[in-house]
Amino acid sequence: MTILSDVSVTVERAGALTLVGPSGSGKSTLLRCLNRLVEATTGTVRFDGREIRSLDPRDLRRRAALVMQTPVLFEGSVRENLRVRPAGAPGDFSEARLTRTLDEVGLDGGFLDRDAMTLSGGEKQRVTIARALLRDPDALLLDEPTSALDPPNAALVIETISRLRQTRRLSIVAVTHQPELVRHLGGWLLYLVNGRVHAYEPAGGTDAAADPQLRAFLAGQQRADARSPA
């Protein structure tokens, strides 16, 4: 079964690409092809000019960090979660850096001692973003990072992501249903339908989408967002 075909996109350094489309259109699969959690059967993916099959998948995944829809935290404190890493992996995981990184995602140092299981959904998602940042990634791959959150928390996470893109010059590829995130990220918009590119255009405001079908899709999502309980 073919999930994706004829998809060709480029994301610049510090650029943004948003993947939108109906469920089952292949957005998450495309995202996972980028860090090789899913193997593309044909075609090529290049990262920093190199074919990703020539890179060690573990290094690739540290440099192109994935943040999932439902934040996965492990049992233990926030500190332990931030320090989760393969044995012998390099990097600075000092207390000072953990605090600094938490600050980047809008959480204070007091969170380090908190039991990860007791955090709210929004806090968990920000901790997973901080965990990704500690690996000094070049790119963030976001799989519907705000869809499991209530609107105020979603807004905070969206604000965090767009700020990080500026401050860290991160390239961002995001799957989302939320026009709010599209608007904040800017960059390019890829509209996938049934695994094929239906539209690929610069992301303007919600109403500015050139493709009529994409415009209708985004407007529909906007209305769905407005209806969702706060």
Added chain:
Amino acid sequence: MTGTTTVMDLAWWQLLLALLLVGVTIAISIRQNLGLERDLVVGSLRAMTQLYLVGLILAAVFSAARWYWVILILGVMTAVATQAVVSRLRKPLPGAYGIAAVAMSVSTAATLAYVIGVVVRVHPWYEPQYIVPIAGMILGNSMTSAALAGDRLQGELRARADEVEARLALGFSGREAVHPLVRASLQAAMIPVVNGMMTVGLVQLPGMMTGQILAGSSPMTAIRYQIVVVFMLATATAIGSLLFVRLAARRYLTPAHQLRRYLF
């Protein structure tokens, strides 16, 4: 072995009397609407036929006492255990037969060699009276624990796939990413054995000990064998489930540290 009593041989008419017990079970099944009558009849017939045939084969092997017959019997037993382990997996796993065969034969061969060659010191090593029942116990336990561990591993993968992918996304190797699931599966497989060690003899006498006592051995001889059996089964269980789960876990991963989600 020192016989303290003579063994009473059971005649066929006595077995038929025992069959009346199944009648009671069938009556209960009918009264309570359990719908198990047919299975009980088939099960009883199968139990009698299978055991009768096994008795014939064992009698022949025991009297011939040739190493190649013993090896053949062990091979057949291992094949049946392998098949049983594979059939207990809820979702088929490519290569499961090979994995189960390795787990069953290595765990049994290693444990058996130590018990027969070093502990009990049977001469000749292929003395069927010892090797066949001991191998049967080892295989039976190794089989149950490997099946339990395999089933648990699949369950853990289904429940915790996101957690595994989160670790992979953080740069863990496939082996590191599934390790917590492997550990949980091994614990699930080994806990019954460890619990069994705690209560052995207190609730019910183990089958082998019962058999020896019924066959006329002194209880003190029987418990010595039983102690060996308890340790031997713990080892076989550990090796069998460890090999099966470790090899199976590798099947769920690709060399590029990806999770094969379609397999579970």
